[in-house]
Amino acid sequence: xxxxxxxxxxxxxxxxxxxxxxxxxxxxxxxxxxxxxxxxxxxxxxxxxxxxxxxxxxxxxxxxxxxxxxxxxxxxxxxxxxxxxxxxxxxxxxxxxxxxxxxxxxxxxxxxxxxxxxxxxxxxxxxxxxxxxxxxxxxxxxxxxxxxxxxxxxxxxxxxxxxxxxxxxxxxxxxxxxxxxxxxxxxxxxxxxxxxxxxxxxxxxxxxxxxxxx
Numbered sequence: 001x002x003x004x005x006x007x008x009x010x011x012x013x014x015x016x017x018x019x020x021x022x023x024x025x026x027x028x029x030x031x032x033x034x035x036x037x038x039x040x041x042x043x044x045x046x047x048x049x050x051x052x053x054x055x056x057x058x059x060x061x062x063x064x065x066x067x068x069x070x071x072x073x074x075x076x077x078x079x080x081x082x083x084x085x086x087x088x089x090x091x092x093x094x095x096x097x098x099x100x101x102x103x104x105x106x107x108x109x110x111x112x113x114x115x116x117x118x119x120x121x122x123x124x125x126x127x128x129x130x131x132x133x134x135x136x137x138x139x140x141x142x143x144x145x146x147x148x149x150x151x152x153x154x155x156x157x158x159x160x161x162x163x164x165x166x167x168x169x170x171x172x173x174x175x176x177x178x179x180x181x182x183x184x185x186x187x188x189x190x191x192x193x194x195x196x197x198x199x200x201x202x203x204x205x206x207x208x209x210x211x212x213x214x
Contacts, residue, residue, distance in 0.1 A: 023095050023096050023097070023100070024055075024090050024096055024100055026055070026087070026102055027088040028085060028086065028087060028088065029086045029087060029089075030084070030085060030086040031085050031086075032081060032084060032085070033081070034078050034080070034081040034082070034106070034108075035077050035081070036077070036108055037071075037074065037076075037077055040073055040074070040108070041110065044110050044112055045071065045110065046110045046113055046120045046121075047069065047071050047074045047107070047108045047153075048069065048070050048074070048105060048107050048108070048153045048156060048157070049069040049070075049074050049075055049077075049105070049106045050067045050068045050069070050103070050104075050105050050151055050153065050156060051064060051065060051066045051069075051075075051082065051103070051104060051106070052064075052065050052102065052103040052104075053065070053082060053101070053102055054099050054100070054101055054102075055087045055099065055100050055101075055102055056087075056098060056099045057089055057090050057091070057096075057098050057099070058089055059087045059088060059089045060086065060087075061082060061083055061085050061086070061087065062083070064078070064079055064082045066078060066079060067103075067144050067147055068140050068144060068147075068151055068153050069153065070153045074108055077108075078106060105156065118160060118161075118164065121157045121160050122161045122164075122214070124157055125154070125157050125161050125202070125203065126201075126203055126214060127201070128201065128202040128203070129198070129199075129200070129201060129202065130193070130194035130195075130197060130198045130199065130200040130201065130202055130204075130205060131198040131199070132202075133154055133194050133202045134194055134195060134198055136152060136154055137149070137152060137154075137191065140152045149191070150184070150187065154202065155187065158183065158206075158210075158214070159180070159183070161213070161214055162179055162180065162213055162214075163176075165213040165214075166213075169213075179209070179210070179213070182207060182209055182210060183206075183207070183210050186207045186210065189205075189207075190202075190205045190206060193205040
């Protein structure tokens, strides 16, 4: 069971790159997968952890910080494991500093979703209540002061669903950019609408152009 749980996380890990442009390409020499928390696996729960860390030219990793996660047990698993990762070392130079900050998304995907790994993300966005969104936003702001609300996992899920819809519909780069910008501009209004009407579905608070692709 343990091997299977770790493999499921690792399969998601392989698709996670640095979210920021960096002078050094993020490559791993050693990257054991965080263990899938057994209690969440038994409940059929999938989830996301967004985190950042400092990578050093000798390959070591420090200052692991979870920005947001869909469940604290997923966050704890990441915090225990990521410090043991090792990067491929790089030479320090004028354009390559000794240490660099990286940011990553890590998805824990339950085995029941393996035929369509991100189906659960779309389902989550569709059924999410404004009340649950409001609580998650409050927790995010308390735990990650100074971070943009776009780093919150519910918002990240929405971007992921829109990206897959854009691919399915074969949108042009300009159309994809317009869709993403429409959502970004709407986020403050979505937050206010959910705050005012916690009984709504989060999806109902989204602008029509975004909502129809969820």
